[in-house]
Amino acid sequence: MLKIAFDSYTLANGLQVIFHTDRSSPLVAVDLWYHVGSKDESPGRTGFAHLFEHLMFMGSRHAPYPAFDAIMESWGGHNNGTTSNDRTNYYEIGPRNLLETFLWLEADRLATLPDVITAEELEKQLKVVQNERRQSYENRPYGRAELAIPESMYPADHPYHWPTIGSHEDLEAATVDDVRAFFDRFYRPSNASLVVAGDFDPAEARRLVERYFGWQPAREAPAHAPRPPLPVLPADVELTMTDRVQLPRLRLAWHTPALFEPGDADLDLAAHVLGGGKSSRLYRALVFEQRIAQDVFAYQGSQMLGSLFHIGATAKPEHGLDEISAAVDAELARLAADGPTEAELARARNTHLADFYKSLDHLQTRADLLNHYQNLLGDPDGVGRDVARYTAATRASVRDAFARALGQKHLALRTVPEPVTT
């Protein structure tokens, strides 16, 4: 069974600590996950979890700005953070002699960040985030459609209704008090898990973790809202929007079971049968044989509170979205009726298995996987269970999961070229 070797323990204050040693390179990675994402925000206060990720680099009491980046880069280390609907992570990678520095920096910002945050720093990072929104969505072809999908699929009070990046209005309304309150609620040792991976001595690392994190007081883990029932669209939703693009694109989405729920892995496999590579059904039909689409894709967007199954196809010049839509529907209906062939299922399964092997090659990816399973299952030892979901899938289970998904109402979002203005 596939496994990532680890040792784990819990500090008195609730911080989950996970060690994974790999002496093949003189590198260490520190990967810290906080169990907070944009799902923990409130309407009108969106974009906070992600904005917070930026503020975490704005200095802490003993490492004032810009010490966090300056100290580690002076020794060849680097770092970043990412935010999703479900969680926020921070990681540092560098030479093994930086391990203590990484732990000190992470511990200091967890303990003291609200002491030093100022309105000026907040203002600066708001601008950076607004540029990120423009760069990643607004000035990118088809980017605005990506923002419209969750908004259309989830009701206004559902935690996935708003995008992780937030809205310009909410971002501009953010105050230092809001930031402190958000931090106070979610940034606690009991709401975090810390992976140390790479070339280090576990006994020494244990002493360092105790030294920098152990003194921080225990506080109750924040309550996360219970998982709402999977939303049901009352009727199919059809939307058309314009964008600065030359070719129209069709996007379809259905509500599907949450990450690790029954059906989730089956739908991942179904997505591969439909859109994974040249021999997939949609590619073969629309791109290879009929030659009406420039690209197609399909994926199960797995998340903790509920997933979306996505299809996308961009029409070739001289072809329209009605034609694309009919061709896609025919393939979807065929898969829902008959399921994949044995050969298709084997290909999808082997591809997923190979992807697991590849993910084990990279130190920080292994660290992230341990935290992923800790965040999701409450246990870092998840890779074997994860793989088993795929090996257990059958033609019938994939067909049934896909037919159930397809039986739901869905979103059809068309992006069409903006009228040309001269």
Next chain:
Amino acid sequence: MSVTPGAPRTLEAPEAMTVPPTVGPLPSVVPPTAERFTLSSGLEVVTLRREVAPIVSAALMIRSGAGEDPADRAGLASLTAEMLDEGAGARDALALADELERLGADLWVGSGRDGSQLSLQAPNDTFFQALDIAGDVLCRPLLTDDDWQRVLADRKTANAQRRDQPESVVSVVSDRLLFGDAHPYGRPVEGFPRTIEHLTLDHVRAFHQAYWRPNHASLVVAGAFDAANLRARLEAALGGWTAAPTPPPAPAPAWPERPRLCIVDRPGAPQSIIRFLAPGTDRLSPDRPGLAMLNAILGGSFTSRLNFNLREKNGFTYGASSSFAFLRRPGSFAARAAVFAEKTAPAVREMLGELQGLHERPITEEEHAKARATLLMRVAEGLATTGGIAASFGDIGLYGLPLDEPLRFVAALERTTADDLRALAARYVDPAAGMIVIVGDRAAIEPGLRELGLPAPLICDADGERL
């Protein structure tokens, strides 16, 4: 536990928190051991073991790429590469893709400026089967007319779609203006719509025949491969691949005159994509290690001068950076940022100011130490994955470098002083001599750029045609 908004919790931190930990010496970079042998076809093979994950990565590098495309056939090298896995040996395009998936293998064929490449990554227990397919792709591609029509049509559409992507547009226009129409680097690897138009399958066959030769290639195999059988399996998979003389590389013309400012109009764009460009140097230049360090200081790290100014100090952008493209022929030096449209002129002013600042605020000892550590650890990280090892040693093969190149590079970093960096800055970074290319809303940004003292802009379309 209750939450009290607005009331910061202040913790009494223990002594240990109050001072930064001492940092011990940097570990040495120890590249994996490379072994070398030559197949009967003349193909040089380098192998490196890594057993952290049960996978094998192979990189076959052909020492010619888009740099050999004739001006009116830009896109040929990359289309040739793309056609090779559209059916090979006994399998048509779909059967070939099916079989690779069944094996859990990723096969990718493509071209860059200086080379073409076949990459293969597979679980170690199916690697040899995947290698047989890769051998078919290299030596026995089908190159059918029906596949060609489809691939060519896809490329035509992709080249048209490129105009939708402001980051792609700025690259195409920048290279065209910096290198000029006569230079192979002046044209995108994927070609222009007009150069793709007249390509035929015969051109593809001729390019494949001329350049995809074992004597013009090198192969790296890295990872958890079966060492006992590797050589025999390579001989079998690549049997029938024959050597032949290859044409010499096309010469590089001199740098042409370039405009000071070019704008590609994108009315209503919420961001302006800014590039500063100037001539750089080539892959074999002895200045490369020092320039890599200089670049880490200027725009090649988060705390670099450019990012610190444009992102952290001014909030103009999500990120600003710079880079040297070290290619077979001298490449470019570029600084870049995507900024709020209304901050375009101030961002250009600050970017040019930081380039000038390399001379007015000379590189400090701290910056020098940071640059050295950053580059050393980049080498270590590059060699810390199976794919990274294959890519690093693939590059060594592509440029004909010795196998101890990583250690030579490290040694060069170690002996480069802050004074050396200052001298390199004087030779390579001149804000007055470079060119500025912006993709953005012309009407909104041009007045501000005029106020900076910049001349009237050259206006180009998204393919770099002067309007």
